[in-house]
Amino acid sequence: MPWRVSLTVRILAVNIIALALLAGSLFYIDSYRNELLAERYRLAESEVEITAIALAHEPLADRLAMLVRIGADQRLRLRLFDRDGKLVGDSFALAAPSYRLIDPASEPWLQDAARLLDSGMDFLLGTPPIPAYRDPTDTRSRAWPEIAAALEHQRTWISHKAAPDRTPVIIAATPVGTEGEALLATRNARDITENVRMARQTLAIIVGGALAVSILLSLFLARTIVEPLRKLVRSAVRVRLGRDRSVIVPRLPARRDEIGLLARAISDMSGALRQRIDAVESFAADVAHELKNPLTSLRSALETLERVEDPNLQQQLVGIAKDDVRRIDFLVTEIADASRIDAQLSRTTFEPVDMARLVRALVAEREQRGVNGTCPITIVQENTRTQGGALTVPGDAARLERVLQNLLDNAVSFSPPKGPIEITLSQTDKRVNIAVVDHGPGIPSAARERVFERFHSLRPSREEFGTHSGLGLAIARTIVEAHFGRLQATDRLDGAPGARLLISLPLWETAP
Template sequence: MAADSGAAALAFVPGRRLSLTPRILIINLLPLLLLGGGVFYLDSYRKQLLDERYKLARVEAQITAEALAGASRERQEALLIQIGKEQKMRLRMFDAQGRLWADSFALDEPSFAFDTPGDETWQENFARWLDRAVDAIVGADPIPNYIESESTDADAWPELKRAREDNLTRIQLRDASDGTPVINTAAPVGLKGATLLTTRNAVDITLEVREARGTLISAVLLALLMSTLLSLYMARTIVTPLRLLANATTRVRQGRDRQVEVPRLPARHDEIGQLARAISDMTATLRQRIDAVEHFAADVAHEIKNPLASLRSAVESLARVEDPDLRRQLNDIAAHDVRRIDRLVSEISEASRIDAEMSRATFESIDLVALSDNIIRRREARDLNGGRPISFTYPRGGASVMGVPIRLERVIDNLLDNAVSFSPSDAPIELTIDRDEARVLLSVCDHGPGIPEGAREKVFRRFHSDRPEEEGFGQHSGLGLAIAQTIAEAHDGTLLAGARPDGTSGACMTLALPDAAGAATRR
């Protein structure tokens, strides 16, 4: 269930049709793109600044109107000039009939000036274009353009007209030609119907917003550049070796290049390096198994061909032979060949399925002393030792291993069969169990001719058969020791052939298996 859940989770990854490089780029760039979206939310910052400026403009207009209400005409003109210069505003006074009678820009030098269209730099034009783009994206309310009316009448300004009608302070926002906000504030002056119109070009608001936006954009672009470079570097360090591994494994699967080498990436000590070495080792193991299967198939064909040829010759000859004794001999040969073929098929079938069975088997704790004792008793009861006595020596504390009982029983049986075949009829066979650090050692020794040192590995080859002369031909398939070694290796153990430790004639087969405690921990 856990594996299925993990596979389902991996299969549900969004964009799984994309390669790793765009996925890494998207994952790393998406947060930065979202951060870049903060450029558009600077519009709320601009609105806050304008709201504060509205309040300030209202207070300034009302205070100025109160100061002007009680002053003489000369004093009023002086105040208009002074306040206009200090606050960088344009102040205009209208009488009760709505006629302009005082203008700070006419009384003295203007305190500010709008940029003339066409004189801006490309940076200013780009900034103004970006302002309009952001307003369009966020859906900002349209703002009327600031156009200086040629008329000097108060009704030329809607905010001034409303202030005269309502006798209240009114504010109107407009956009100058350079994209900066212009705040007009109309306030009644005194009780005789005069009104004041103040005009402020809030360039500082636009500059602050543009500066904040420029800083944010610069930071986001720099972060995007760095993130893109780092993402590409990361993708290269991940995707390139994975692509090499995929190409190599594809060539291995297609079998077009027998000598293709799966890169092991020895310089990498991360998970990809571990994966590369694991795939390389797995490929080597698969090749060994394929080679073993091919050789095994060839050996099987060769071993079965001989008894089949003999059987065919005997059967074909039966039809032409009239002599009863000769026919009986031919029948015996045919029966012997059939038994030999049956034995070969059984042994081959078992040898071919051991690996698969052992990979699925569940190991359990086995008392190797008790298992060996039961095997010895069974063999003696069935007279499988040919009258040869078996001496059994084992440690007092016993010995336990982890494994499959029926398979380890087969190993011990094969070792005893081999010892019986080579031992003289009156010579004992010694079965010894001992302990060596974290291993349990089981040895089966005979008093036969022994095995030459150069041939001790060959005895474990499949279909290797070097039998005693007195033993009937075809009684063994040559697979017994090969099967025993395969079972031993499947138990994380070894099976080796050697000489007797006492130096006398004979051979010893030693099975070494991990101790039960250590084996259980590893598995």
């Protein structure tokens, strides 16, 4: 199922869930309260049993004094019952009470809020309800089920109930001697409630503070991540719609993280896309322009042919039409090749190509076909790594041969009759250099980059119109750059007139 929640909400959720797990520890404070109660049970058991042993061997007058003293020291209310269940002595009646149960109505509202929180936590934890503590109006032992249980089982019996302010009242009953007497001790353990509330309050403050900091940091993180992404999305949409050619994709130069890298990558990608679109549009316009001339000439020749009766003139018009058709066929072939070359090279697996062997085979093949005219071609191999001249580069041999064919065709077309053409092979800085040098008029400095543009051509005046498409050098540079190389036009090294077209390719062992 696809995500339909924004990245900001997800960042907040991830951080808050972690804190929610921490907040869940509030519920474990209930076990802390149970441990405190269990400890007080043990203390109450020890106190009431020790007191019962001490009372068993004392006369009544001393017993009452001991009840008062122990009750005051231990903050207990001690009641002594005889064998008939009659109340013999009550430490709170014999002396001032050592504690008082608090009336909730007399406390501030903060205590009401604390009790409400206690009730809420008990409800969430499913804590069984605790019976309310009230002093019975009947003063006999039968009003206390703890005493009946202690006498029946002849051991200490402990329970606890809730005071009006929801603090625990621990009740402990134990037999005194063997005559059926019983001792009842009650204690208002307010400190248990205070400790539990303090622990909850401390943990709640920590969780609340951590939650606030987490939300702020999450919002800051979301802003630093989501806002730049939204800007990039808006810019990408505007680029896709193409409604504004001047859309600038933010590069976020101040950011050195992945978002900054993404922004600059998208910016570069959109720039390259615009250049590619512009190049395609320019190429389409150039194709239309280049095809329009021979088509116009062809149409004119055919229209004129219908009205001409002179056989010689008809033959001339037919010749013009054939030339135009040949030009159109040549242009279409070159344009198709130029259009496919990038895609084909991107799928080509490069293999080692011996450039010296390739050049020698190509020159021999051209001489056999006689396409060099009267221009002799000389191969010069210098500065090679080995005496045999192993100049191996990574590439597609057929494509590299196409580059050399185009450069040699260009050199032949510009060279004067019987003008020599030199191919120099050398190696420098782990690169293979192939230079094609002619003795023609050379290329002006201002035009040395323009000659590699599509359909740009500086043709010699003696050449028949339509012989070249103006794509040869553009195709050659595209192929060379796809082989991680460079193709450029320079002056002859000896200063003589002529052009020097230099190919530089990486050696096979250093190829990327």
